[in-house]
Amino acid sequence: ADSDYEAMTTEDLPSGSSVLYVPQYLILSSNAAMAELRCEEMYEAEQRLIYEEGDEEKSNDMIRHYYLIYKILLEYEKGQESPWYAWLNSMPRYYSNAASMTSFCFTCLPALMRKLAMEERSILKKNHLAIMNTPYLSDETKRSAALWTFAHQIVYTRAFEADDGSGDLRIVPMGDYFNHGTEADVSFAYDEEGNYWAQT
Incomplete structure (x- = not known):
């Protein structure tokens, strides 16, 4: 189908x-999404995500995830006009995790297990x-619970925290296809401009 994408090699590749x-x-980034979308109207939403017990780290983590989810939904609404359309269309629709x-x-x-699963669902x-x-x-x-669950x-x-100390959560389209097995298929790095490179 036109919506099927994959990354593969037909021959052995040298290391590196x-x-x-x-x-x-x-690259989808929570920091970039927050810079783009944060405004006074979003403040109330952020307050809903703050943990009552005052766990600042946990609250900030929720907010970072929230803005990435929001960004993905915005791009989903754009349909084929979004530069992420093909990647979004390749995402699984079925999951068997707690959420x-x-x-x-x-x-x-x-x-x-029920307690942990219910926490994730919450x-x-x-x-x-x-x-x-x-x-x-x-x-x-x-209003679409299905769309929100999808995002x-x-x-x-698929999001991971950047290792540069920024706390930024990132999703690298296509890069997120790698390393889903027990052993890593590739290593990855960023150049000075923030571009992503995956290497054997």
Whole structure:
């Protein structure tokens, strides 16, 4: 199908060979999303994400994930006009983690696993509630639990924290296809301009 994409090689590659380049402007970043979208109207949403027990690190982590989810939904609304359209269209629609479970699923789990799974599910609901009075997104998108879950799953399964001390959460389209097995397929690095390189 036209929407199917994959990265593969038909021959052995020497160690250190570049197999993928992703320019900086195509890397999804929580810091960039916050710089683009943060405004007074988004303040109320952020307040909903702050943990009552005053855990600042946990609250900041929630907010970073939230803005990445929001950015993905904005790009989803653009359809084929989004530079991320093909990548978004390649994302899985089925997940079997805690965020995708139903109430019945939780009753089938042992006590500790149920507690952890319900905590993960509560993050999904908390994030979704936080979008209702925000700008940018259409009402149809805001009301769609399926769309919000789709974006949530992308961010929580594919985003990683940058190792430069910035706290930035990033998703590298195509780069997120690598290293899903027990052993890493590639190593990756960024050049001085922030572009992503994957190498054998």
